[in-house]
Amino acid sequence: MTATLSHHYYHDDDVYAYECEHVFRRHWWLVGVESSLAEAGNYLALNLMKWPLVVVRDQQSKLRGYYNLCRHRAGPLVLEGTGHCRDFVCRYHGWRYACSGELLKTPGFEKGEIADPAEMGLLPVRVDSWNGMVFVCLDESAPDLETWLGDIVSIAAGYDETATMHFDGDVIKHAAANWKTYGDNSCEGYHVGMVHKALGSSMLRESVDIDCYDNGEFVGFDVSYSSGKDQSRAGKGFWIYKFPGLLLHFADYAFNAETVLPLDSNSIRLQRWFWSHADKAAANKIDTASIRPNSERVIDEDINICERVQHNLRSGVYPGGTLSARHEPGTIYFQQLVQRALSGFTEPKDSGTKG
Ligand code: FES
Ligand SMILES: [Fe+2]
DSSP: OEEOOOGGGGTOHHHHHHHHHHTGGGSEEEEEEGGGGOSTTEEEEEEETTEEEEEEEOTTSOEEEEESOOTTTOOOSSOSEEEEOSEEEOTTTOOEEETTSOEEEOTTOOTTSSSOGGGOSOOEEEEEEETTEEEEESOTTSOOHHHHHTTHHHHHTTSOOGGGSEEEEEEEEEESSOHHHHHHHHTOSTTHHHHOHHHHHHBOGGGOEEEEETTTTEEEEEEEEOSSSOGGGOEEEEEEEETTTEEEEEESSEEEEEEEEEEETTEEEEEEEEEEOHHHHHHTTOOGGGHHHHHHHHHHHHHHHHHHHHHHHHTSOOOOOEEOTTTOHHHHHHHHHHHHHTTTOOOOTTSOOOO
8 A cells, every 4th residue: 555645845934945955956957949049149948946047049059057146246138939039139238248157248348347257157057958949957966967967868759750840840838837746647547537638538548557767767659549539549558657746748749848837836837838749640630739739738737736726635634545556656766756755755744654
């Protein structure tokens, strides 16, 4: 018997603060797509949890990552979102930085007033890309991106790369749920029949096969679909939830990736990017136009149930439950990863523990 994780892990601000420093910092986070950063000067700015970041293609075509803050008095270099610039000009007092990070100009300052300008460049952050997606990591000592992805790299080799597909854009959603509530849900197919009625009818039930991969710390579902009602889903597919907050969905005619950003202990921001192979799909009489709306409907259904679960977890009356080794092995594994990651956290006295 496997008991569920204690409810306080799902809504405690101290747990979230611990996670920021000891969990989130140590992982890679999908933040955008390479095609939006194709040209020198293209940038992408975002808040990753509490950290303001900017990723930019420099004049040497190298992808660079920085904290989006000025070395003068912490002003923002750029506002969140995508854009293009030759240099970064701080929005507070106008200090200027090259996209390669060097401090170029400090308007109004006398020569010598800044002791060592060469030491006052932008603060760097690790950035790398894989399969057309851009990732950042705040921990210098964390493994490189491909090591972090582990067995995902060889699984991806069985599907077309995003570079050969059409990029269909992205969608952003917010949910009033802890990232682990969403992770628990994403790691099992047990809820599909109840929560995703349309999806359930097109899924070949016997083909839902869940495996847990230590090399990369992820849960993988071998999902294949009947042509059923949902033509866009026909064919083989592989669904991945990678700890702590990355979803990848490989399929014969499409690929999508989602990042689950924990905003605080009770909310997340979801961003999903879509690619498809319309020509290849059309040759097999598959219409890819419905992939995105269908995906969005599934995300909305998951958000809806997760928000209700979150509400109940916060009520403080849930005494803990039991997970099924047969139907919820992925959630058991995910909760083990959470426990391992939070092993250094000291629990509040009255919280109860996982048995
Ligand atoms: S904070 Fe950037 S120029 Fe002052
Ligand atoms: Fe779901």
